[in-house]
Amino acid sequence: MKKIIFALLIASCSLFANSLAQIKEKGLIRIGIDGSLPPLSVSEDGKYSGFEISLIEELVKEIFGDKGGKIEYVVTLGNDRITAVQDNKVDLDIAAITVTKEREKLVDFSNPYFSVNIGVLTRTDDNIKTVDDLQDKEILAEPGTTAFDYFNKEGFKVISCASSSECFRALKSGRGSGYADDNMVVLGYSVVDRKxxxxxxxxxxxxxxxxAVQKGNDDLLNALNDGLVKLSKNGFFKKIFNDSIDPFYKGKAEKKYFLLDDLYKMF
Known part of the structure:
Protein backbone atom coordinates (compact mmCIF):
# COMPACT_ATOMS: atom_id res chain seq x y z
CA MET A 1 0.00 0.00 0.00
CA LYS A 2 2.83 2.39 0.89
CA LYS A 3 4.49 1.68 -2.45
CA ILE A 4 1.26 2.55 -4.30
CA ILE A 5 0.85 5.82 -2.38
CA PHE A 6 4.49 6.72 -3.00
CA ALA A 7 4.11 6.00 -6.73
CA LEU A 8 1.00 8.16 -6.88
CA LEU A 9 2.81 11.00 -5.14
CA ILE A 10 5.70 10.79 -7.60
CA ALA A 11 3.28 10.79 -10.55
CA SER A 12 1.32 13.75 -9.23
CA CYS A 13 4.48 15.75 -8.52
CA SER A 14 5.64 15.27 -12.11
CA LEU A 15 2.52 17.08 -13.31
CA PHE A 16 3.39 20.27 -11.44
CA ALA A 17 5.11 22.87 -13.58
CA ASN A 18 8.74 23.74 -13.06
CA SER A 19 8.88 27.20 -11.54
CA LEU A 20 11.03 29.95 -13.03
CA ALA A 21 13.48 29.49 -10.14
CA GLN A 22 13.73 25.74 -10.82
CA ILE A 23 14.27 26.32 -14.53
CA LYS A 24 17.07 28.78 -13.81
CA GLU A 25 18.64 26.43 -11.27
CA LYS A 26 18.65 23.54 -13.76
CA GLY A 27 19.84 25.79 -16.58
CA LEU A 28 17.40 24.01 -18.88
CA ILE A 29 14.02 24.96 -20.33
CA ARG A 30 11.79 22.55 -22.28
CA ILE A 31 9.92 24.19 -25.14
CA GLY A 32 7.11 22.77 -27.25
CA ILE A 33 7.30 23.65 -30.94
CA ASP A 34 5.75 22.41 -34.17
CA GLY A 35 8.86 22.11 -36.33
CA SER A 36 6.93 21.74 -39.59
CA LEU A 37 5.32 25.16 -40.04
CA PRO A 38 7.43 27.45 -42.20
CA PRO A 39 8.20 30.26 -41.59
CA LEU A 40 7.30 29.83 -37.88
CA SER A 41 9.35 26.75 -37.12
CA VAL A 42 11.07 24.24 -39.37
CA SER A 43 13.54 21.43 -38.88
CA GLU A 44 16.57 20.93 -41.09
CA ASP A 45 19.49 18.63 -40.34
CA GLY A 46 18.36 18.33 -36.73
CA LYS A 47 18.28 22.10 -36.18
CA TYR A 48 15.25 24.32 -35.78
CA SER A 49 14.73 27.76 -37.25
CA GLY A 50 11.92 30.21 -38.01
CA PHE A 51 10.07 33.15 -36.49
CA GLU A 52 8.92 31.32 -33.34
CA ILE A 53 12.36 29.81 -32.83
CA SER A 54 14.05 33.21 -33.10
CA LEU A 55 11.47 34.70 -30.75
CA ILE A 56 11.76 32.03 -28.06
CA GLU A 57 15.55 32.04 -28.19
CA GLU A 58 15.54 35.79 -27.51
CA LEU A 59 13.08 35.31 -24.65
CA VAL A 60 15.20 32.52 -23.18
CA LYS A 61 18.18 34.90 -23.15
CA GLU A 62 16.06 37.29 -21.09
CA ILE A 63 15.04 34.49 -18.72
CA PHE A 64 18.52 33.10 -18.03
CA GLY A 65 20.45 36.36 -18.23
CA ASP A 66 24.25 36.31 -18.17
CA LYS A 67 24.43 32.74 -16.84
CA GLY A 68 22.82 31.37 -19.99
CA GLY A 69 20.88 28.15 -20.29
CA LYS A 70 20.02 25.30 -22.62
CA ILE A 71 16.85 24.72 -24.63
CA GLU A 72 15.31 21.28 -25.09
CA TYR A 73 12.86 21.37 -28.00
CA VAL A 74 9.88 19.00 -27.95
CA VAL A 75 7.66 18.60 -31.01
CA THR A 76 3.98 19.03 -30.13
CA LEU A 77 1.07 18.94 -32.59
CA GLY A 78 -2.66 19.68 -32.41
CA ASN A 79 -4.21 18.98 -29.01
CA ASP A 80 -0.88 17.65 -27.73
CA ARG A 81 0.31 21.26 -27.45
CA ILE A 82 -2.01 21.94 -24.52
CA THR A 83 -1.70 18.54 -22.81
CA ALA A 84 2.10 18.73 -22.97
CA VAL A 85 1.93 21.92 -20.89
CA GLN A 86 -0.67 20.50 -18.50
CA ASP A 87 1.29 17.29 -17.97
CA ASN A 88 4.61 19.14 -17.46
CA LYS A 89 6.20 17.55 -20.50
CA VAL A 90 7.27 21.06 -21.52
CA ASP A 91 7.73 24.26 -19.53
CA LEU A 92 6.05 26.31 -22.24
CA ASP A 93 4.68 25.80 -25.72
CA ILE A 94 5.05 28.12 -28.70
CA ALA A 95 3.73 25.84 -31.47
CA ALA A 96 1.45 28.40 -33.17
CA ILE A 97 -1.22 28.15 -30.47
CA THR A 98 -4.29 30.31 -31.02
CA VAL A 99 -5.77 31.73 -27.82
CA THR A 100 -9.37 30.56 -27.27
CA LYS A 101 -11.73 30.69 -24.29
CA GLU A 102 -11.65 26.91 -24.05
CA ARG A 103 -7.85 26.80 -23.97
CA GLU A 104 -7.69 29.62 -21.42
CA LYS A 105 -9.47 27.29 -19.00
CA LEU A 106 -6.66 24.75 -19.38
CA VAL A 107 -3.46 26.82 -19.55
CA ASP A 108 -2.27 30.39 -19.00
CA PHE A 109 -1.26 32.45 -22.02
CA SER A 110 1.35 35.15 -22.44
CA ASN A 111 0.59 38.39 -24.20
CA PRO A 112 0.08 37.62 -27.91
CA TYR A 113 2.96 37.82 -30.35
CA PHE A 114 1.08 37.44 -33.64
CA SER A 115 -2.43 37.92 -35.04
CA VAL A 116 -4.05 35.51 -37.49
CA ASN A 117 -7.28 34.68 -39.27
CA ILE A 118 -8.36 31.43 -40.88
CA GLY A 119 -7.24 30.90 -44.46
CA VAL A 120 -8.09 28.14 -46.93
CA LEU A 121 -5.60 26.58 -49.33
CA THR A 122 -7.18 25.26 -52.54
CA ARG A 123 -6.01 23.77 -55.82
CA THR A 124 -5.53 26.50 -58.44
CA ASP A 125 -7.36 24.49 -61.10
CA ASP A 126 -10.49 24.31 -58.90
CA ASN A 127 -10.92 28.10 -59.14
CA ILE A 128 -12.31 28.47 -55.60
CA LYS A 129 -12.64 32.16 -54.73
CA THR A 130 -15.05 32.38 -51.75
CA VAL A 131 -16.41 30.22 -48.94
CA ASP A 132 -19.62 29.80 -50.94
CA ASP A 133 -17.58 27.85 -53.50
CA LEU A 134 -16.78 25.33 -50.75
CA GLN A 135 -20.39 24.51 -49.90
CA ASP A 136 -21.08 20.74 -49.88
CA LYS A 137 -17.35 20.10 -50.25
CA GLU A 138 -14.90 18.44 -47.85
CA ILE A 139 -12.40 20.48 -45.85
CA LEU A 140 -9.07 19.20 -44.60
CA ALA A 141 -7.96 20.43 -41.16
CA GLU A 142 -5.86 19.39 -38.20
CA PRO A 143 -7.89 18.51 -35.05
CA GLY A 144 -7.27 20.91 -32.20
CA THR A 145 -6.99 23.94 -34.49
CA THR A 146 -9.39 26.88 -34.66
CA ALA A 147 -9.92 26.16 -38.37
CA PHE A 148 -11.05 22.60 -37.61
CA ASP A 149 -13.52 23.86 -34.99
CA TYR A 150 -14.76 26.70 -37.21
CA PHE A 151 -15.68 24.51 -40.19
CA ASN A 152 -17.21 21.88 -37.93
CA LYS A 153 -19.50 24.48 -36.37
CA GLU A 154 -20.39 25.82 -39.82
CA GLY A 155 -21.63 22.36 -40.80
CA PHE A 156 -18.90 21.38 -43.26
CA LYS A 157 -17.62 17.83 -43.52
CA VAL A 158 -14.11 18.08 -42.08
CA ILE A 159 -11.44 15.48 -42.84
CA SER A 160 -8.84 15.09 -40.10
CA CYS A 161 -5.12 15.02 -40.83
CA ALA A 162 -2.33 14.63 -38.31
CA SER A 163 -0.24 17.63 -39.29
CA SER A 164 -0.02 20.65 -41.56
CA SER A 165 2.20 18.83 -44.04
CA GLU A 166 -0.17 15.85 -44.13
CA CYS A 167 -3.12 18.17 -44.89
CA PHE A 168 -1.12 19.74 -47.70
CA ARG A 169 -0.16 16.39 -49.21
CA ALA A 170 -3.77 15.19 -48.97
CA LEU A 171 -5.02 18.27 -50.82
CA LYS A 172 -2.40 17.80 -53.53
CA SER A 173 -3.41 14.16 -53.96
CA GLY A 174 -7.04 15.11 -54.56
CA ARG A 175 -8.58 14.63 -51.11
CA GLY A 176 -10.84 17.42 -49.96
CA SER A 177 -11.46 20.72 -51.74
CA GLY A 178 -9.58 22.91 -49.31
CA TYR A 179 -7.11 22.81 -46.43
CA ALA A 180 -8.03 25.24 -43.63
CA ASP A 181 -5.55 26.58 -41.07
CA ASP A 182 -4.16 29.88 -39.84
CA ASN A 183 -3.78 32.14 -42.85
CA MET A 184 -0.05 32.50 -42.35
CA VAL A 185 0.34 28.72 -42.53
CA VAL A 186 -1.61 28.15 -45.74
CA LEU A 187 -0.11 31.24 -47.39
CA GLY A 188 3.27 29.60 -47.03
CA TYR A 189 2.27 26.63 -49.16
CA SER A 190 0.95 28.90 -51.92
CA VAL A 191 4.34 30.57 -52.09
CA VAL A 192 6.30 27.37 -52.66
CA ASP A 193 3.75 25.62 -54.91
CA ARG A 194 1.99 27.42 -57.75
CA LYS A 195 -0.56 24.64 -58.14
CA ALA A 212 1.18 28.64 -23.24
CA VAL A 213 2.38 27.82 -19.72
CA GLN A 214 0.87 25.69 -17.00
CA LYS A 215 -1.90 27.27 -14.92
CA GLY A 216 -0.51 29.25 -11.99
CA ASN A 217 3.09 29.38 -13.23
CA ASP A 218 3.02 33.14 -12.74
CA ASP A 219 6.73 33.88 -12.43
CA LEU A 220 7.48 32.22 -15.77
CA LEU A 221 4.48 33.92 -17.38
CA ASN A 222 5.55 37.34 -16.10
CA ALA A 223 9.10 36.79 -17.37
CA LEU A 224 7.76 35.97 -20.83
CA ASN A 225 5.50 39.03 -20.88
CA ASP A 226 8.30 41.31 -19.74
CA GLY A 227 10.51 39.89 -22.45
CA LEU A 228 7.88 40.38 -25.15
CA VAL A 229 7.46 44.04 -24.21
CA LYS A 230 11.22 44.59 -24.23
CA LEU A 231 11.63 42.89 -27.62
CA SER A 232 8.84 44.97 -29.13
CA LYS A 233 10.34 48.22 -27.91
CA ASN A 234 13.72 47.15 -29.29
CA GLY A 235 12.21 46.63 -32.75
CA PHE A 236 12.61 42.83 -32.75
CA PHE A 237 9.25 42.04 -34.35
CA LYS A 238 9.64 44.49 -37.22
CA LYS A 239 13.17 43.26 -37.88
CA ILE A 240 12.28 39.57 -37.89
CA PHE A 241 9.28 40.26 -40.12
CA ASN A 242 11.43 42.13 -42.63
CA ASP A 243 14.27 39.59 -42.43
CA SER A 244 12.36 36.31 -42.58
CA ILE A 245 8.58 36.55 -42.89
CA ASP A 246 8.25 39.08 -45.71
CA PRO A 247 10.89 37.39 -47.91
CA PHE A 248 9.29 33.99 -47.29
CA TYR A 249 5.81 35.16 -48.31
CA LYS A 250 7.21 37.29 -51.16
CA GLY A 251 5.10 40.28 -50.13
CA LYS A 252 1.82 38.32 -49.74
CA ALA A 253 1.75 38.85 -45.95
CA GLU A 254 1.07 42.45 -44.95
CA LYS A 255 2.84 43.51 -41.75
CA LYS A 256 -0.14 45.46 -40.41
CA TYR A 257 -2.30 42.31 -40.31
CA PHE A 258 0.19 40.22 -38.33
CA LEU A 259 2.37 42.30 -36.01
CA LEU A 260 1.18 43.66 -32.67
CA ASP A 261 3.63 46.47 -31.92
CA ASP A 262 0.75 48.93 -31.51
CA LEU A 263 -0.58 46.77 -28.67
CA TYR A 264 2.79 46.82 -26.89
CA LYS A 265 2.91 50.60 -26.99
CA MET A 266 0.45 50.50 -24.08
CA PHE A 267 3.09 48.94 -21.78
Missing part, protein backbone atom coordinates in the same frame (compact mmCIF):
# COMPACT_ATOMS: atom_id res chain seq x y z
CA UNK A 196 -2.26 25.79 -54.92
CA UNK A 197 -3.55 29.21 -53.91
CA UNK A 198 -5.18 31.12 -51.05
CA UNK A 199 -8.09 33.32 -52.11
CA UNK A 200 -9.86 32.98 -48.74
CA UNK A 201 -7.38 34.73 -46.41
CA UNK A 202 -9.28 36.35 -43.54
CA UNK A 203 -12.10 34.06 -42.48
CA UNK A 204 -13.73 34.35 -39.06
CA UNK A 205 -12.62 36.70 -36.31
CA UNK A 206 -9.03 37.80 -35.77
CA UNK A 207 -7.25 35.42 -33.40
CA UNK A 208 -3.96 35.72 -31.58
CA UNK A 209 -0.99 33.40 -31.14
CA UNK A 210 0.53 33.31 -27.66
CA UNK A 211 2.85 31.19 -25.52
Missing amino acids: VEVNIKNLGTTDFLAI
Whole structure:
Protein backbone atom coordinates (compact mmCIF):
# COMPACT_ATOMS: atom_id res chain seq x y z
CA MET A 1 0.00 0.00 0.00
CA LYS A 2 2.83 2.39 0.89
CA LYS A 3 4.49 1.68 -2.45
CA ILE A 4 1.26 2.55 -4.30
CA ILE A 5 0.85 5.82 -2.38
CA PHE A 6 4.49 6.72 -3.00
CA ALA A 7 4.11 6.00 -6.73
CA LEU A 8 1.00 8.16 -6.88
CA LEU A 9 2.81 11.00 -5.14
CA ILE A 10 5.70 10.79 -7.60
CA ALA A 11 3.28 10.79 -10.55
CA SER A 12 1.32 13.75 -9.23
CA CYS A 13 4.48 15.75 -8.52
CA SER A 14 5.64 15.27 -12.11
CA LEU A 15 2.52 17.08 -13.31
CA PHE A 16 3.39 20.27 -11.44
CA ALA A 17 5.11 22.87 -13.58
CA ASN A 18 8.74 23.74 -13.06
CA SER A 19 8.88 27.20 -11.54
CA LEU A 20 11.03 29.95 -13.03
CA ALA A 21 13.48 29.49 -10.14
CA GLN A 22 13.73 25.74 -10.82
CA ILE A 23 14.27 26.32 -14.53
CA LYS A 24 17.07 28.78 -13.81
CA GLU A 25 18.64 26.43 -11.27
CA LYS A 26 18.65 23.54 -13.76
CA GLY A 27 19.84 25.79 -16.58
CA LEU A 28 17.40 24.01 -18.88
CA ILE A 29 14.02 24.96 -20.33
CA ARG A 30 11.79 22.55 -22.28
CA ILE A 31 9.92 24.19 -25.14
CA GLY A 32 7.11 22.77 -27.25
CA ILE A 33 7.30 23.65 -30.94
CA ASP A 34 5.75 22.41 -34.17
CA GLY A 35 8.86 22.11 -36.33
CA SER A 36 6.93 21.74 -39.59
CA LEU A 37 5.32 25.16 -40.04
CA PRO A 38 7.43 27.45 -42.20
CA PRO A 39 8.20 30.26 -41.59
CA LEU A 40 7.30 29.83 -37.88
CA SER A 41 9.35 26.75 -37.12
CA VAL A 42 11.07 24.24 -39.37
CA SER A 43 13.54 21.43 -38.88
CA GLU A 44 16.57 20.93 -41.09
CA ASP A 45 19.49 18.63 -40.34
CA GLY A 46 18.36 18.33 -36.73
CA LYS A 47 18.28 22.10 -36.18
CA TYR A 48 15.25 24.32 -35.78
CA SER A 49 14.73 27.76 -37.25
CA GLY A 50 11.92 30.21 -38.01
CA PHE A 51 10.07 33.15 -36.49
CA GLU A 52 8.92 31.32 -33.34
CA ILE A 53 12.36 29.81 -32.83
CA SER A 54 14.05 33.21 -33.10
CA LEU A 55 11.47 34.70 -30.75
CA ILE A 56 11.76 32.03 -28.06
CA GLU A 57 15.55 32.04 -28.19
CA GLU A 58 15.54 35.79 -27.51
CA LEU A 59 13.08 35.31 -24.65
CA VAL A 60 15.20 32.52 -23.18
CA LYS A 61 18.18 34.90 -23.15
CA GLU A 62 16.06 37.29 -21.09
CA ILE A 63 15.04 34.49 -18.72
CA PHE A 64 18.52 33.10 -18.03
CA GLY A 65 20.45 36.36 -18.23
CA ASP A 66 24.25 36.31 -18.17
CA LYS A 67 24.43 32.74 -16.84
CA GLY A 68 22.82 31.37 -19.99
CA GLY A 69 20.88 28.15 -20.29
CA LYS A 70 20.02 25.30 -22.62
CA ILE A 71 16.85 24.72 -24.63
CA GLU A 72 15.31 21.28 -25.09
CA TYR A 73 12.86 21.37 -28.00
CA VAL A 74 9.88 19.00 -27.95
CA VAL A 75 7.66 18.60 -31.01
CA THR A 76 3.98 19.03 -30.13
CA LEU A 77 1.07 18.94 -32.59
CA GLY A 78 -2.66 19.68 -32.41
CA ASN A 79 -4.21 18.98 -29.01
CA ASP A 80 -0.88 17.65 -27.73
CA ARG A 81 0.31 21.26 -27.45
CA ILE A 82 -2.01 21.94 -24.52
CA THR A 83 -1.70 18.54 -22.81
CA ALA A 84 2.10 18.73 -22.97
CA VAL A 85 1.93 21.92 -20.89
CA GLN A 86 -0.67 20.50 -18.50
CA ASP A 87 1.29 17.29 -17.97
CA ASN A 88 4.61 19.14 -17.46
CA LYS A 89 6.20 17.55 -20.50
CA VAL A 90 7.27 21.06 -21.52
CA ASP A 91 7.73 24.26 -19.53
CA LEU A 92 6.05 26.31 -22.24
CA ASP A 93 4.68 25.80 -25.72
CA ILE A 94 5.05 28.12 -28.70
CA ALA A 95 3.73 25.84 -31.47
CA ALA A 96 1.45 28.40 -33.17
CA ILE A 97 -1.22 28.15 -30.47
CA THR A 98 -4.29 30.31 -31.02
CA VAL A 99 -5.77 31.73 -27.82
CA THR A 100 -9.37 30.56 -27.27
CA LYS A 101 -11.73 30.69 -24.29
CA GLU A 102 -11.65 26.91 -24.05
CA ARG A 103 -7.85 26.80 -23.97
CA GLU A 104 -7.69 29.62 -21.42
CA LYS A 105 -9.47 27.29 -19.00
CA LEU A 106 -6.66 24.75 -19.38
CA VAL A 107 -3.46 26.82 -19.55
CA ASP A 108 -2.27 30.39 -19.00
CA PHE A 109 -1.26 32.45 -22.02
CA SER A 110 1.35 35.15 -22.44
CA ASN A 111 0.59 38.39 -24.20
CA PRO A 112 0.08 37.62 -27.91
CA TYR A 113 2.96 37.82 -30.35
CA PHE A 114 1.08 37.44 -33.64
CA SER A 115 -2.43 37.92 -35.04
CA VAL A 116 -4.05 35.51 -37.49
CA ASN A 117 -7.28 34.68 -39.27
CA ILE A 118 -8.36 31.43 -40.88
CA GLY A 119 -7.24 30.90 -44.46
CA VAL A 120 -8.09 28.14 -46.93
CA LEU A 121 -5.60 26.58 -49.33
CA THR A 122 -7.18 25.26 -52.54
CA ARG A 123 -6.01 23.77 -55.82
CA THR A 124 -5.53 26.50 -58.44
CA ASP A 125 -7.36 24.49 -61.10
CA ASP A 126 -10.49 24.31 -58.90
CA ASN A 127 -10.92 28.10 -59.14
CA ILE A 128 -12.31 28.47 -55.60
CA LYS A 129 -12.64 32.16 -54.73
CA THR A 130 -15.05 32.38 -51.75
CA VAL A 131 -16.41 30.22 -48.94
CA ASP A 132 -19.62 29.80 -50.94
CA ASP A 133 -17.58 27.85 -53.50
CA LEU A 134 -16.78 25.33 -50.75
CA GLN A 135 -20.39 24.51 -49.90
CA ASP A 136 -21.08 20.74 -49.88
CA LYS A 137 -17.35 20.10 -50.25
CA GLU A 138 -14.90 18.44 -47.85
CA ILE A 139 -12.40 20.48 -45.85
CA LEU A 140 -9.07 19.20 -44.60
CA ALA A 141 -7.96 20.43 -41.16
CA GLU A 142 -5.86 19.39 -38.20
CA PRO A 143 -7.89 18.51 -35.05
CA GLY A 144 -7.27 20.91 -32.20
CA THR A 145 -6.99 23.94 -34.49
CA THR A 146 -9.39 26.88 -34.66
CA ALA A 147 -9.92 26.16 -38.37
CA PHE A 148 -11.05 22.60 -37.61
CA ASP A 149 -13.52 23.86 -34.99
CA TYR A 150 -14.76 26.70 -37.21
CA PHE A 151 -15.68 24.51 -40.19
CA ASN A 152 -17.21 21.88 -37.93
CA LYS A 153 -19.50 24.48 -36.37
CA GLU A 154 -20.39 25.82 -39.82
CA GLY A 155 -21.63 22.36 -40.80
CA PHE A 156 -18.90 21.38 -43.26
CA LYS A 157 -17.62 17.83 -43.52
CA VAL A 158 -14.11 18.08 -42.08
CA ILE A 159 -11.44 15.48 -42.84
CA SER A 160 -8.84 15.09 -40.10
CA CYS A 161 -5.12 15.02 -40.83
CA ALA A 162 -2.33 14.63 -38.31
CA SER A 163 -0.24 17.63 -39.29
CA SER A 164 -0.02 20.65 -41.56
CA SER A 165 2.20 18.83 -44.04
CA GLU A 166 -0.17 15.85 -44.13
CA CYS A 167 -3.12 18.17 -44.89
CA PHE A 168 -1.12 19.74 -47.70
CA ARG A 169 -0.16 16.39 -49.21
CA ALA A 170 -3.77 15.19 -48.97
CA LEU A 171 -5.02 18.27 -50.82
CA LYS A 172 -2.40 17.80 -53.53
CA SER A 173 -3.41 14.16 -53.96
CA GLY A 174 -7.04 15.11 -54.56
CA ARG A 175 -8.58 14.63 -51.11
CA GLY A 176 -10.84 17.42 -49.96
CA SER A 177 -11.46 20.72 -51.74
CA GLY A 178 -9.58 22.91 -49.31
CA TYR A 179 -7.11 22.81 -46.43
CA ALA A 180 -8.03 25.24 -43.63
CA ASP A 181 -5.55 26.58 -41.07
CA ASP A 182 -4.16 29.88 -39.84
CA ASN A 183 -3.78 32.14 -42.85
CA MET A 184 -0.05 32.50 -42.35
CA VAL A 185 0.34 28.72 -42.53
CA VAL A 186 -1.61 28.15 -45.74
CA LEU A 187 -0.11 31.24 -47.39
CA GLY A 188 3.27 29.60 -47.03
CA TYR A 189 2.27 26.63 -49.16
CA SER A 190 0.95 28.90 -51.92
CA VAL A 191 4.34 30.57 -52.09
CA VAL A 192 6.30 27.37 -52.66
CA ASP A 193 3.75 25.62 -54.91
CA ARG A 194 1.99 27.42 -57.75
CA LYS A 195 -0.56 24.64 -58.14
CA VAL A 196 -2.26 25.79 -54.92
CA GLU A 197 -3.55 29.21 -53.91
CA VAL A 198 -5.18 31.12 -51.05
CA ASN A 199 -8.09 33.32 -52.11
CA ILE A 200 -9.86 32.98 -48.74
CA LYS A 201 -7.38 34.73 -46.41
CA ASN A 202 -9.28 36.35 -43.54
CA LEU A 203 -12.10 34.06 -42.48
CA GLY A 204 -13.73 34.35 -39.06
CA THR A 205 -12.62 36.70 -36.31
CA THR A 206 -9.03 37.80 -35.77
CA ASP A 207 -7.25 35.42 -33.40
CA PHE A 208 -3.96 35.72 -31.58
CA LEU A 209 -0.99 33.40 -31.14
CA ALA A 210 0.53 33.31 -27.66
CA ILE A 211 2.85 31.19 -25.52
CA ALA A 212 1.18 28.64 -23.24
CA VAL A 213 2.38 27.82 -19.72
CA GLN A 214 0.87 25.69 -17.00
CA LYS A 215 -1.90 27.27 -14.92
CA GLY A 216 -0.51 29.25 -11.99
CA ASN A 217 3.09 29.38 -13.23
CA ASP A 218 3.02 33.14 -12.74
CA ASP A 219 6.73 33.88 -12.43
CA LEU A 220 7.48 32.22 -15.77
CA LEU A 221 4.48 33.92 -17.38
CA ASN A 222 5.55 37.34 -16.10
CA ALA A 223 9.10 36.79 -17.37
CA LEU A 224 7.76 35.97 -20.83
CA ASN A 225 5.50 39.03 -20.88
CA ASP A 226 8.30 41.31 -19.74
CA GLY A 227 10.51 39.89 -22.45
CA LEU A 228 7.88 40.38 -25.15
CA VAL A 229 7.46 44.04 -24.21
CA LYS A 230 11.22 44.59 -24.23
CA LEU A 231 11.63 42.89 -27.62
CA SER A 232 8.84 44.97 -29.13
CA LYS A 233 10.34 48.22 -27.91
CA ASN A 234 13.72 47.15 -29.29
CA GLY A 235 12.21 46.63 -32.75
CA PHE A 236 12.61 42.83 -32.75
CA PHE A 237 9.25 42.04 -34.35
CA LYS A 238 9.64 44.49 -37.22
CA LYS A 239 13.17 43.26 -37.88
CA ILE A 240 12.28 39.57 -37.89
CA PHE A 241 9.28 40.26 -40.12
CA ASN A 242 11.43 42.13 -42.63
CA ASP A 243 14.27 39.59 -42.43
CA SER A 244 12.36 36.31 -42.58
CA ILE A 245 8.58 36.55 -42.89
CA ASP A 246 8.25 39.08 -45.71
CA PRO A 247 10.89 37.39 -47.91
CA PHE A 248 9.29 33.99 -47.29
CA TYR A 249 5.81 35.16 -48.31
CA LYS A 250 7.21 37.29 -51.16
CA GLY A 251 5.10 40.28 -50.13
CA LYS A 252 1.82 38.32 -49.74
CA ALA A 253 1.75 38.85 -45.95
CA GLU A 254 1.07 42.45 -44.95
CA LYS A 255 2.84 43.51 -41.75
CA LYS A 256 -0.14 45.46 -40.41
CA TYR A 257 -2.30 42.31 -40.31
CA PHE A 258 0.19 40.22 -38.33
CA LEU A 259 2.37 42.30 -36.01
CA LEU A 260 1.18 43.66 -32.67
CA ASP A 261 3.63 46.47 -31.92
CA ASP A 262 0.75 48.93 -31.51
CA LEU A 263 -0.58 46.77 -28.67
CA TYR A 264 2.79 46.82 -26.89
CA LYS A 265 2.91 50.60 -26.99
CA MET A 266 0.45 50.50 -24.08
CA PHE A 267 3.09 48.94 -21.78
